[in-house]
Amino acid sequence: MIKKYKPSLSDPIGRWAAIGPYYAMFPLEFPFKVIEKYSKPGELVIDPFAGRASSIYAAATNERHGLGIEINPLGWVYAQTKLNPAAQHLVEYRLLEISKSISDYKTEAESLNEFYHWCFSDTVLTFLLSARENLRWKTSKTDRTLMGLLLIYLHGKYNQALSNQMRHAKSMSQQYSINWWKNRGMQPPEINPYDFMLSRIKWRYAKGTPKIKYSDVKLGDSTLIFEKQAKRFSEKISRHCSLLFTSPPYYGITHYHKDQWLRLWLLGGKETALWSSEKHKGRFDSKTEYRELLDNVFGTAETIMDKEATIYIRTDTRDFTYTTTRDLLKEHFPKWKMRTFQAPVSGKTQTGILGNRSSKPGEIDIVLTK
Numbered sequence: 001m002i003k004k005y006k007p008s009l010s011d012p013i014g015r016w017a018a019i020g021p022y023y024a025m026f027p028l029e030f031p032f033k034v035i036e037k038y039s040k041p042g043e044l045v046i047d048p049f050a051g052r053a054s055s056i057y058a059a060a061t062n063e064r065h066g067l068g069i070e071i072n073p074l075g076w077v078y079a080q081t082k083l084n085p086a087a088q089h090l091v092e093y094r095l096l097e098i099s100k101s102i103s104d105y106k107t108e109a110e111s112l113n114e115f116y117h118w119c120f121s122d123t124v125l126t127f128l129l130s131a132r133e134n135l136r137w138k139t140s141k142t143d144r145t146l147m148g149l150l151l152i153y154l155h156g157k158y159n160q161a162l163s164n165q166m167r168h169a170k171s172m173s174q175q176y177s178i179n180w181w182k183n184r185g186m187q188p189p190e191i192n193p194y195d196f197m198l199s200r201i202k203w204r205y206a207k208g209t210p211k212i213k214y215s216d217v218k219l220g221d222s223t224l225i226f227e228k229q230a231k232r233f234s235e236k237i238s239r240h241c242s243l244l245f246t247s248p249p250y251y252g253i254t255h256y257h258k259d260q261w262l263r264l265w266l267l268g269g270k271e272t273a274l275w276s277s278e279k280h281k282g283r284f285d286s287k288t289e290y291r292e293l294l295d296n297v298f299g300t301a302e303t304i305m306d307k308e309a310t311i312y313i314r315t316d317t318r319d320f321t322y323t324t325t326r327d328l329l330k331e332h333f334p335k336w337k338m339r340t341f342q343a344p345v346s347g348k349t350q351t352g353i354l355g356n357r358s359s360k361p362g363e364i365d366i367v368l369t370k
């Protein structure tokens, strides 16, 4: 086991842990600390709001089993890419195939709205359309790995990503971006997408791939699949969950689908960023629904976890999110001892990074132990 692991890009665990930019992700080092402190090798760690699977990955690379559930396909693709990457030569071969068919996508590229032509050069746009159409990321490990790696570089700093200048972890709105680029006279960078991605694939695999203890992340809604998946996984490894380690969505702030719309477009989503009306895919604006979500998930956790298990929740300090989370935890785990810690903020908070200017920013950790 790695003691006091500090993620570093010069070893395979750290290099793959950094996949990929995700709205409100844990800082890199934090989940490793929690896993080391609150679980033991061989135990099962569960995260029903897994995001890019920072918690599950820290468990799986530290000899623990991890099971995550995530409703957003972007988080799920990242999770699968780092927990279960395909062989490098297969990913490189697939990149070549995708690149060879880009001339088939000229007409489709022309029909896309103005945003896409400001964001990407013609070559990059046809390449992206080829990837969007041909990569079977839901069913093929190779295609998913390539898609996961491609999504990292879809947008970001000029010449470090495939797009015109844009934030790395958040997709900005179409009109805002167009105005921004126009005002600064910024044209999309002329990049050869094959060379660009090939060198980044080589870099990612250069230190090898991490050793993973059997773990998984499921794509779906925790209110619907958590209980079944947890029971199935527990049976498989003959262990109950010893650590529930998660960070639920924050009430009224985060919008995991809309704010990552461009990456979701590459996964087959809509051409324009639309507010999702599907349950648990929009912003969490209804107090009743927010409470029901946490009540449901903590209620399931109560039934599937070991009687001595630890619960570690990182959440928002703002009043409704915090009090709802704390009260529901007390209700579902009445025999546990509860402690809270102001999450150490080095630099910026998870949502602060993304422009959250609330008067009370910051996160709090709620820890329940027997």
Ligand SMILES: C[S@@+](CC[C@H](N)C(=O)[O-])C[C@H]1O[C@@H](n2cnc3c(N)ncnc32)[C@H](O)[C@@H]1O
Residues within 6 Å of the ligand: 022, 023, 024, 025, 026, 048, 049, 050, 051, 052, 053, 054, 055, 069, 070, 071, 072, 075, 220, 221, 222, 223, 246, 247, 248, 249, 250, 256, 280, 293
């Ligand atoms: C605070 S983020 C977790 C970030 C994660 N700790 C990381 O490091 O990436 C909360 C996550 O819960 C997911 N989520 C919200 N409702 C869900 C549901 N009903 N089932 C599963 N996941 C859900 C969101 O899509 C989001 O990715």
